[in-house]
Amino acid sequence: MRFDASKPACLDFARLCLSCVPRGSRGRRSCYPKTSLERQRNCRIDTRKPMQISHSTLFSAPTGIVWRVTADVAQWPEWSPTITSISGWGGGDLFQDAQFDLKQPFQRRRSWVLSHCAAPHLLSLRTAEGDMTALHEIIVTESVRCNRLSLQVSGLLGRLARPFISLALQKENAALKSRCESAAATWIFPPRVLHTEITQ
Numbered sequence: 001m002r003f004d005a006s007k008p009a010c011l012d013f014a015r016l017c018l019s020c021v022p023r024g025s026r027g028r029r030s031c032y033p034k035t036s037l038e039r040q041r042n043c044r045i046d047t048r049k050p051m052q053i054s055h056s057t058l059f060s061a062p063t064g065i066v067w068r069v070t071a072d073v074a075q076w077p078e079w080s081p082t083i084t085s086i087s088g089w090g091g092g093d094l095f096q097d098a099q100f101d102l103k104q105p106f107q108r109r110r111s112w113v114l115s116h117c118a119a120p121h122l123l124s125l126r127t128a129e130g131d132m133t134a135l136h137e138i139i140v141t142e143s144v145r146c147n148r149l150s151l152q153v154s155g156l157l158g159r160l161a162r163p164f165i166s167l168a169l170q171k172e173n174a175a176l177k178s179r180c181e182s183a184a185a186t187w188i189f190p191p192r193v194l195h196t197e198i199t200q
Contacts, residue, residue, distance in 0.1 A: 050133075051159055054150040055169035061180035063140055066147060067120035069180050070136050073100065079179040081105075082172045094119075099128070131155060149173050 059066060069075070074091050076083045082104055088111075089100035098114040115133070116124035123136040135150040149169045158165070 050152045050154045051162070052150055052152045053162060053165050053169060054148055055166065055173050056139075056146050056148040057173040057177055058144065058146045059177050059180055060145070061177075061184040063120055063138055063145065065184050066138055066176070066180045069176065069183065070123055070138070070147075071117075071119070076102075079175050080172050081175055082168045094123075132158075147173060147176060 069079070071094055073089050073094075074086065077085050084103040084105060086103070087101045087109075089098075094114055094117050096114065096117075099111055101109050101111050103109045111128035112125045112134075113128055114124075115126045116122065121138045121140070125134045126132065131154045133152040135148075135152075137148040137150070139146050139148060149172060151165055151169065153159075153161075153165070
């Protein structure tokens with residue numbers, strides 16, 4: 001049976017067959033598989049999109065105590081293995097645009113700014129440069145109470161350091177849990193809670 005290209009049905013079938021063949025270089029159709037270089041070009045990581053790393057842990061301490069430990073910025077170096085020292089914090093209640101400097105292991109001292117606070121469930125911080133955002137979330141339901149730490153990092157360096165960041169969040173959550181559950185046995189007065197919400 002001859003292929004008559006003048007018939008519309010034959011033309012449609014020919015177009016359909018050509019559309020299923022991948023294009024090669026210079027716009028030509030090619031039946032050869034893509035090279036490793038072409039696959040790498042199609043799988044490039046967009047470093048402009050922030051990467052978020054999170055870790056959650058369950059706790060038995062009262063929510064108010066967990067919030068009080070989380071919001072007590074001046075005491076962070078005493079219990080957190082991820083913070084060496086803090087400066088520039090005058091103490092007191094949290095307030096919008098509060099800024100302080102943190103020194104962390106194997107990192108230079110950086111300035112952090114309080115960007116959002118919704119006591120007693122959420123505390124959000126960002127670096128002054130804007131390349132990192134830290135979230136402290138206290139999630140409470142009828143059957144579960146957990147603390148979730150998240151870090152959003154921009155740039156290629158953050159993606160390369162993902163395993164170390166994950167380990168740091170795990171250590172900080174474990175230290176926070178230990179601090180809160182030991183404090184729950186000694187604090188006999190109700191913890192102070194800031195019943196306001198501030199947003200930048």
